[in-house]
Amino acid sequence: MSAAHRSITLPSPLPLDGGGSLASVEIAYETYGELASDRANAILVCHALTGDQHLASAHPVTGKPGWWARMVGPGKPLDTDRFHVICANVIGSCMGSTGPASFGADGAPLAMRFPVITIRDMVRAHVALLDVLGIARLHAVVGGSMGGMQALSLAANWPARAARVLAIATTARHSAQNIAFHEVGRQAIMADPNWAGGDYYGGPAPDAGLAVARMAAHITYLSEDGLTDKFGRNLQDRDSKSFGFDADFQVESYLRHQGSGFTKRFDANSYLYITRAMDYFDLAEEHGGKLAEAFAGASARFCVVSFDSDWLYPTAESRHLVHALNAAGAPVSFVELSAPHGHDSFLLEAPALDRVVKGFLA
């Protein structure tokens, strides 16, 4: 559907959790639907690790539909006849908001001079955007995966800014296994000689390393059963094994395609910075070690959704979050949906999710 593509420069330097601040922060964002005169119908949708602001508009590089096009539009769960839907590219990313590929004051790309940021820093930038837009309180903040982390961070740190918080397929902290998989990806990128300490802009990019990182991560987004149903041990374009190292199996060919396709649309340094922000995410740690404390001042209604086949952020993580919300006295509904596709279920056809989202936002 038609989106308004916009970009602003934040009027003030953005303070960062790591210390210091980031000046002249650009935020690229899209909006769908009209903002009501009382500015009370805005919904902020937060995107995942490799997502972007192209929520329901074609991706400028791949030409593919927006990543949640099925969810946004007239009469859809994020109903653009009622709501003003905003989706902003997170800082650290590479689709128009300030990140490691942005230019510094010296005219050269920041690369690894870009500061290590946190999920809260990303949200601080979103809040600064809302300030510019004159939106004091969101009708809702919504996100899946890393988007859910942002929604929770907003609820915890800027509790007055959202009336509803919808956190899907997410967690209140990155586990050791989550960190481990991200570290594999970072090491794959940094092992690529083309990475060159991050200073590869203008030269060959570390595509081989980034592709390996994406392949490893992609496995974690899918369920074992989903992979078996989709590919099993089927061979790719052949009747028998080649006894070589070509992609004999469909699942190999699929993964290679996922890896190489990703390098066309994503910056390797952004992958380093955003995975780091996710690994640093621990909402309890930010609030004295008790997750319930994070939500002590919460004024929002919460809805937490997990998928039974998600082994990246399994239902146990959502349950942990819901316990803390209950302990904080926050109104929360929680549902584990049955879906075959693992973590990626929130991006795929899941009619049960549509009903939950529609009902919660109503």
Next chain:
Amino acid sequence: MSAAHRSITLPSPLPLDGGGSLASVEIAYETYGELASDRANAILVCHALTGDQHLASAHPVTGKPGWWARMVGPGKPLDTDRFHVICANVIGSCMGSTGPASFGADGAPLAMRFPVITIRDMVRAHVALLDVLGIARLHAVVGGSMGGMQALSLAANWPARAARVLAIATTARHSAQNIAFHEVGRQAIMADPNWAGGDYYGGPAPDAGLAVARMAAHITYLSEDGLTDKFGRNLQDRDSKSFGFDADFQVESYLRHQGSGFTKRFDANSYLYITRAMDYFDLAEEHGGKLAEAFAGASARFCVVSFDSDWLYPTAESRHLVHALNAAGAPVSFVELSAPHGHDSFLLEAPALDRVVKGFLA
């Protein structure tokens, strides 16, 4: 304990599943305990992907104890007072048996001229070794992980050669997810410029790629709970996050250590060949598509062991195998053991496993 280190050259060329044969095959192996005069007390232990013949003797490179030292010795489950225990390095590996680092007739390393092999080819080489040793029928064939695949392949293809088959933490076929993780590792190695199409012997090896491959694989060997118990979100040698890309978290430091340590003892091309053999493994496919057919001629007693925290070869895979053995009318006992360490539980302290092994071999 003291091992006899031996190496032989097979007297005949070894036929291969991929066609053709491999001449002058070297097999490096170790033995523990005396072979009885009737040669009926031999136990063949088959090693896993990155294992070797150093079952209970110090590893020549790392100096660490043999990988199953806790299991082999006088009075231990593999009781060397009673049994003659044999462990041979698989072909394709790099610890003395013929593999891609071996020299060809032209005096140069075979590298990628080494043929793609299968699990059955590895076992065919083991059987040829048993022929040389004059061992007609093993008291037992035993293996965990890829070692279990070899034990099953021996039972299916050379049913007269073993009286007992003990298959631990294994599967009768590699799943799509198993293949996917291996493909990530192979792509990481082949993306390393030092890999150079496999012709890196004498020059710098693709250590960076091999380390990434090992890191990704290592995560699959451990359970999420095990990682959380061992590392959680603990920081490494620091009190607070560095806001950089050093190994802030213990789990990152641990994984990097696993990756770099591995490159000192393993050949990257061997990793390619052996993972390929595992991905090709599908015992049913070899036998007309029905797993029960694979065991139609079996004369052995079987014992199948899985671990509840193993998500690489989960209990469902063992159950699938046991159903087929039942359908084939083979005597089989099956136990799922509770252990916190995931797939690697078979290599670690697991007293329940010791009792199962001891009882089954008695």
